[in-house]
Amino acid sequence: MPLNNHLEVISPEHFDAIHQASMAVLEKTGIRFHCETALELFRNHGAKVDGETVFITQAMVDKSLETCPSTFPWTGRNASRSKVVGEGFLVQPNVGPVFVQDLDKGRRKATLEDYANIMKICQAGEHIHLNGTIPVDPSDVDPEKKHLHMLYEIVKNSDKPLIGFCFDKEKVEQNFEMLEIVFGGKDFLESHHVAGVLVNPLTPLGYASETVETIMAYAKRNQITLLAPCIMAGVSGPVSLLGTAVLQNVELLAGIVLTQLTRPGAPVVYATASTTGYMKNGSFAAGTPEAMLINTPNIQMGREYYHLPTRTMCGITHSKAVDCQAGYETMMSLMMGVLSGANIGVQCVGTLDALMTISYEKMIIDQEIISRALRIKEGIAFSTEALAADIIREIGPGGTYLTHPSTFKACRSMWSPSISDWDAHDAWEAKGSPDMVATANKKYKEILAKAPETLLEPDLDRSLRAYIQKITG
Numbered sequence: 229m230p231l232n233n234h235l236e237v238i239s240p241e242h243f244d245a246i247h248q249a250s251m252a253v254l255e256k257t258g259i260r261f262h263c264e265t266a267l268e269l270f271r272n273h274g275a276k277v278d279g280e281t282v283f284i285t286q287a288m289v290d291k292s293l294e295t296c297p298s299t300f301p302w303t304g305r306n307a308s309r310s311k312v313v314g315e316g317f318l319v320q321p322n323v324g325p326v327f328v329q330d331l332d333k334g335r336r337k338a339t340l341e342d343y344a345n346i347m348k349i350c351q352a353g354e355h356i357h358l359n360g361t362i363p364v365d366p367s368d369v370d371p372e373k374k375h376l377h378m379l380y381e382i383v384k385n386s387d388k389p390l391i392g393f394c395f396d397k398e399k400v401e402q403n404f405e406m407l408e409i410v411f412g413g414k415d416f417l418e419s420h421h422v423a424g425v426l427v428n429p430l431t432p433l434g435y436a437s438e439t440v441e442t443i444m445a446y447a448k449r450n451q452i453t454l455l456a457p458c459i460m461a462g463v464s465g466p467v468s469l470l471g472t473a474v475l476q477n478v479e480l481l482a483g484i485v486l487t488q489l490t491r492p493g494a495p496v497v498y499a500t501a502s503t504t505g506y507m508k509n510g511s512f513a514a515g516t517p518e519a520m521l522i523n524t525p526n527i528q529m530g531r532e533y534y535h536l537p538t539r540t541m542c543g544i545t546h547s548k549a550v551d552c553q554a555g556y557e558t559m560m561s562l563m564m565g566v567l568s569g570a571n572i573g574v575q576c577v578g579t580l581d582a583l584m585t586i587s588y589e590k591m592i593i594d595q596e597i598i599s600r601a602l603r604i605k606e607g608i609a610f611s612t613e614a615l616a617a618d619i620i621r622e623i624g625p626g627g628t629y630l631t632h633p634s635t636f637k638a639c640r641s642m643w644s645p646s647i648s649d650w651d652a653h654d655a656w657e658a659k660g661s662p663d664m665v666a667t668a669n670k671k672y673k674e675i676l677a678k679a680p681e682t683l684l685e686p687d688l689d690r691s692l693r694a695y696i697q698k699i700t701g
Contacts, residue, residue, distance in 0.1 A: 231607040234531075234569035237524040238470075243533040246470075246525065250477045254284040259433045259482045263440035269489050282482075289481055292488035298535045300495040302358070302452065303420040305410065305683075306387035311357050313452075313497065314537035317605065318572045319598055320358040320391060321350050322579050322586060323426055326365050329580070330588040331669045338364035338586075340377055347385035348679040349591055349672060355598045356577060360391035361426060363577075364586055375399045376406070376696045383410050383692070384682050391424045391454075397441040402699055404449060409691050417449055421495055424452035426574075428501070429479040431457055431464045435486075443483065447490035454539055454572075455483040456499035460512060461522060463505035469518060473525045476502050480526070484536075497572065498530035499539035514544040514582040515557035520564035527568045540565045543576025543594060544583060550590045550665045554580060558590075559597055566601040573598075589668035592675075596646045603643045647671065 238246075253259075258281040261267055267277050276283040299314030311318055328342045329335040343366045350356045350363075360382040369377050375395050382390050383406075392403055408414055411422055425446050430436045435443075446453050457479040459465035465472035480498055487496045503512065503519035513519070523540050530538040542565025547554035562576050575583060576598060578591030608614070619634055629635055647668055649656055656662075682689060 231567070231605055234528070235520075235524055235564060235567040236528060237521055238528060240528075240532060242525075243529055246474055246477060246529060247533065249474050250481060251286050251289065253433075253474075253478045254289070254481060255286070256283070257433065258283040259435070259478065260430075261435045261440055261486070262430070263435070263437045266435070266440045266444065266486060269444075269486075273489050284482055284485055288485050288489075292485045292492075293534055293536075295488050295492040296484060296534075296536055297493065297495055299537060300421055300452070302389040302424065303422045304387055304389040305383065305422075309357075309388045311389055313495070314571055317566055317570065317602060318357040319353075319355055319576065320572060320574050321346065321356065321361055321363040322575050322577055322583070323361050323363065324365075324575075324583050325363060325579060325586040326367075327581075327585040328364055328588065329585055330672075331665060335585060337367040339368045340366040340374075340381065342366065343378060344381045344385055345588075345676055346586065346591070347381055349588075349675055350577070351386040351388060351683075352675045352679065353577070353595050355595050355602065357388065358391055358424075358572070359386040359388040362393060370700075373700050375403055376699060379403050379406050380692055380696060384684050384689070385679070387683050389424070390422070391426065392446075394425055394427050394439055394442040396438045397445060400442050400445045404445070406692060406695060409695060410688065417451065419450075421450065421452050424454055424497070426454045426456055426499075427483070429455075429457045429483065431459050431479065432475060433479065435483065440486070443486055444490045447487045447494035447496075450491065450494055452495045452497065453483070453487050454497040454499045455480050455487075456501040456539065456541070459502040459522075460505040461502070461518070462507060463510055465502065469504075469522050470525065472502055472522050476500060476522070476526050477529060480530075496536065497539045498526070498534060498536040499572070499574075500526045500570075501541040501574075503541075503544070512582050513546070514579075515546040515553070515561070517560060519544070520561060520568065524564065524568045527570050531569050537572070538570045539572035539574060540568060540570040541575045542566070542568075542570070542573050543597070544579060546582050548581050548585075550580070550587055550593065550668075554590065555593075555597075558594060559601075562594075562597055563601050563604070566598075566605050588672045589665045592647055592668040592671050593664060596648060599643070599646065 260280045270282045304310045328338045346363045350359045457476045461472040465475045500523035506513040527538045530536045543562040545554045545557035578586045
């Protein structure tokens, strides 16, 4: 039985106040959309538009929320890996790191080979449910062509539900042409949610042109938009944690309205990715306990007030190494994210250095941390049998439960580690006294060694390669 309640930072009685504060900003201050196509769409639906500033009314918000699905299926290329968004807690790969590091080569700029490796590790991960996006930005690929090569590596190395990329309209259209090849045509995409995309507002109170073009392209095709403001309290948002939560809500509601004006019923995820500024130098703060104190009120609002699927950034750390700091900051943030009731978690699979770096070893370690947090969220079962009063009486004083049939029946259901060492000290020494990072280094290499060369059928592989060749010349 899941835990009886979610983490709450605000009381439900405060939801209306946050919503009304958000609406006051949307109606009186407005929000900028740096895209004429979007401005025209708002005008055609009766919104007041002044230059690039759009003023969104309560009626527009209400109508948009009515058409947003509260849950929806996310179809994987392998149907058995499909998921329902809005139920449980799904994990996706990170977004944004530029560097990779491991014990062998240290920290370095990522390549397309690293990108493919991460797809393979995420494909093998039991507790990683989605794949794709940009967990590292490959430095050895032409920026004008990397959207093609990254999507190819996703479908080559994974059959889980996939996440695409936010680029300009032409590149997004090219990615959709590839997806039509992969899934068998436009009709399949029209009737199935096969691809999601993460988009970030241009905080404060703006949406960049390529972000808007991506949102509209995905919504038109009935695909998934994950809206995620990335606000730093005290820098790009109010220093008040609650004020930053309000600003985050404003930007989310504006994006939701855009998706539903583009196509009513298009799936959208109410996502959060804000934290505080590090006030010593005005930079991004990862590992702060205050990040989830900003994001959790929004998750509560998304889940209980707007009835939308939610996603949050959690598991972040400012540590530069896979060390104690990385462990406690990751676990703190991840546990708060899981217990908040969010439906998707991001940035919790290997990130270091305030999201600048991804560690191969930490990708392995973090999967155990995720497993621990999910086990805690499961709670404990309550039943007459679970009370075990008959067994307690049967064993009596001074007995042992180790050989009791109930123990044999249930012992394998108890959580055990995938990477942590629970052996006695002598046994650990006999193995060479390996530390956690060395063990994780060995395991990630084993995963890559066992990964298939491709998950694509030969004809499909040839079709995708021919398309990329046609575009790139």
